[in-house]
Amino acid sequence: MIALGLNILLGSGVNDKNACQRRSSGDTLRTRMVDEVIIKEVAARDGLQAQSVEITLDQRRELIEALARSNVPELEIGSFVSPKAVPQMAGTDELARDLPRGNSKFSALVPNMKGYELARREGIDQIAIVLSATEQMNQNNIRKSLDDTFAMAGDILARARDEGVAIHAYLAVAFECPYEGKVSPQVVLEQASELMRNNPARLVIADTIGAANPRDVKAMMTELVTQFGAERLGCHFHDTRAMGLANVFAALEAGVRQFDSSAGGLGGCPFAPGAKGNVATEDVVMMCESSGFSTGIDMEALLESVACLTRMIGSQQGGRAHYWLTNNWQKFSN
Ligand code: COA
Ligand code: ZN
Numbered sequence: 075m076i077a078l079g080l081n082i083l084l085g086s087g088v089n090d091k092n093a094c095q096r097r098s099s100g101d102t103l104r105t106r107m108v109d110e111v112i113i114k115e116v117a118a119r120d121g122l123q124a125q126s127v128e129i130t131l132d133q134r135r136e137l138i139e140a141l142a143r144s145n146v147p148e149l150e151i152g153s154f155v156s157p158k159a160v161p162q163m164a165g166t167d168e169l170a171r172d173l174p175r176g177n178s179k180f181s182a183l184v185p186n187m188k189g190y191e192l193a194r195r196e197g198i199d200q201i202a203i204v205l206s207a208t209e210q211m212n213q214n215n216i217r218k219s220l221d222d223t224f225a226m227a228g229d230i231l232a233r234a235r236d237e238g239v240a241i242h243a244y245l246a247v248a249f250e251c252p253y254e255g256k257v258s259p260q261v262v263l264e265q266a267s268e269l270m271r272n273n274p275a276r277l278v279i280a281d282t283i284g285a286a287n288p289r290d291v292k293a294m295m296t297e298l299v300t301q302f303g304a305e306r307l308g309c310h311f312h313d314t315r316a317m318g319l320a321n322v323f324a325a326l327e328a329g330v331r332q333f334d335s336s337a338g339g340l341g342g343c344p345f346a347p348g349a350k351g352n353v354a355t356e357d358v359v360m361m362c363e364s365s366g367f368s369t370g371i372d373m374e375a376l377l378e379s380v381a382c383l384t385r386m387i388g389s390q391q392g393g394r395a396h397y398w399l400t401n402n403w404q405k406f407s408n
Contacts, residue, residue, distance in 0.1 A: 114148035121340030144375035170196035210253035240275035250285035284314025288324035295328035308332035318353030338391030354393020
């Protein structure tokens, strides 16, 4: 806590988006640094891709509209994947043709060059590609070997560079794999270096099954921030073992300012057994804002997105602070 406080006061030294802001009461003797945290909202993709309840395209559109109203800076609308592999994501092309207005930057996930081309055809220019740190996870997720996955990522990154497309390269199962167990940090650091040589707009370290702990996250992200700077790094945490929020905080302390999260804490990968929901956006917003960071997200509208998810799925959705936030959202709204 003290370390983070100092980071806020002195600036983490890794993010030039820091902005000085003088607070009127209680802070008169010091100038506080207000650090911006950029949240990519992934409920419409990670949240829905493993749902057993049938969700219509109209419902997916309604969710995207609700999330856009909450002013999330980045919003993943779905994925361009094989409808045989992930039927829940069929029709993302239709959604991409009818996106709401607002301030959100829309993105989509693709598993291969075909997906990249389909996303580009619909005008998506922020695209997530997924490389898993282990052989077995790549085989199960996208039916490719580790080597072929990295070669394909190189091809997509080269093409995206020519076409002015921002690629967010995800290193999935970066702490533990459901098939191969613990993943060596050294392996992940080498893979990160290899990916960074191809200049992705962002490298996202993903704890796909929610097995990371804050100490390992802080060590990994501190090393990556030292090597590459925080500007092009992000983190994606699942909350399977109740450490999602603590892991976000550990990454914040390491200087990371870009996080994926999912409204209501929904999420899971159909090919990663044991993966539970993502860390909930409303919890991350609450933690960031109360720790002196700014997210730009409208909490009341975000909670309406959670209510939308509850209606769609037919059971109560919401992160750990959902009950409290529904009564106190004013404290965390723009
Ligand atoms: N979008 C839509 N269709 C696609 C596609 C894409 N990105 N990539 C391939 N296809 C289609 C092919 O056209 C082909 O169609 P056909 O049977 O009508 O001829 C079919 O899928 C098989 O193509 P192939 O290249 O042999 O793919 P595959 O069977 O080896 O499956 C993936 C590979 C990557 C397409 C599939 O595993 C997949 O979509 N995985 C998604 C994983 C995912 O979303 N995980 C969660 C997020 S990380
Ligand atoms: Zn995920």
